[in-house]
Amino acid sequence: GDEEAQQLYEGDEGEIILDRTPFYSESGGQVGDTGTLVNAHAHVVVNDTSAPVRGMNVHAVKVERGSLRVGDTVAAQVDAEKRDATRRNHTATHLLHAALREVLGGHVKQAGSLVAPNRLRFDFSHFQPISADERAEIERLVNYHILRNEPVRTEILSLEEAMRSGAMALFGEKYAEQVRVLTVPGFSKELCGGTHVRATGDIGLFKLVRDEAIASGTRRIEAVTGADAFTRFQETEALVDVLASELRTGREGLPAMVERLQEELKRARRETEELRLKLATAGSGANAANGNETREVQGVKVLAREASEMDAAGLRQLSDALMAKVSSGVVVLGRRGEGKASLIVRTSPDLRARVPAGQVIRELAQIVGGRGGGRPDMAEGGGAETDKLPEALDASYKIIESLLQGSDKN
Missing domain, CATH: 3.30.980.10 (Threonyl-trna Synthetase; Chain A, domain 2)
Structure with a gap:
């Protein structure tokens, strides 16, 4: 507590005021001095010095050995190195x-x-x-x-x-x-x-x-x-x-070498994304290996598939490529990454009124525990329940079928 004590014993921590001191108190941004207070009966470590009131230097201490009483004489030594x-x-x-x-x-x-x-x-x-x-x-x-x-x-x-x-x-x-x-x-x-x-x-x-x-x-x-x-x-x-x-160059050659490596890395990443896109597009046939496929729903082509190998930008590029491939229809893509499930829905111009992408994404996003929205031709959304992404992709066929049936009645 903050009560006044007449004596500090071995192991005790407290605050000591001396009648005069060489210790500098924390002030003006400068930290307080540290050091020791020593006599024949005690060895006390000063961990900090402060001045709560001008002219009153308070030493925050811990008694390492012996004990110290009010009125004792001590040798005060500042940590010179610090x-x-x-x-x-x-x-x-x-x-x-x-x-x-x-x-x-x-x-x-x-x-x-x-x-x-x-x-x-x-x-x-x-x-x-x-x-x-x-x-x-x-x-x-x-x-x-x-x-x-x-x-x-x-x-x-x-x-x-x-x-x-x-x-x-x-x-x-x-x-x-x-x-x-x-x-x-x-x-x-x-x-x-x-x-x-x-x-x-x-x-x-x-x-x-x-x-x-x-x-x-x-x-x-x-x-x-x-x-x-x-x-x-x-x-x-x-x-x-x-x-x-490591880079096998001289010191003066480091900036140019780093710049060259950065350019090579950018190029390699670009080529990797292009290759992923080609592979993903090629794998989106009627008999895709992962079970996702293009289906005829009420006479409309619908392609729903997972593409977790793509990043967010790659997913959008893949949706462009598949939309061009489908020509007239709906493309639904999903990916898992960064701890969430992401979805994108694309609808061809001739089907925007009957299958608005924004309406499809709102229902799909709910399945993965999130929200979504967008335009009639393109919408995005997602949620935290990544394990439900396959369920959402599978549900897209029924959601689109329901929208098509509703539009036919109108």
């Missing part, structure tokens, strides 16, 4: 913001961020996708300032002085009278209370990994720095090497 990684990402976020404004325009404003040890995320105002060239230039610009190893300067100013100096502030954010200004000379100047590197070179490396729209007029970039960026480059290199080896 802190350093977070600092790299936070300063990189400032460089990214400046690069976005330089490449995309001054309309870019921060709309949110996350600064963690393993990645950074930056949301910003922009009204169109970022092109490949823009993305490359943003990445180049950030890495340019990293390689220059520029000093990162911090100073405490009054809010009025900070704004007069040109420091960027977040819209809607409430600031104290005294604010901290972080500057990368000649490139970036922002109000920020987070942890940062001493010089841009400490970031090591910067790599964009994702760019997407998250709302109208708002985009999100994710990136990695330092060791994580180096790992990303290694993974990309390994991937390129594997592809080049």
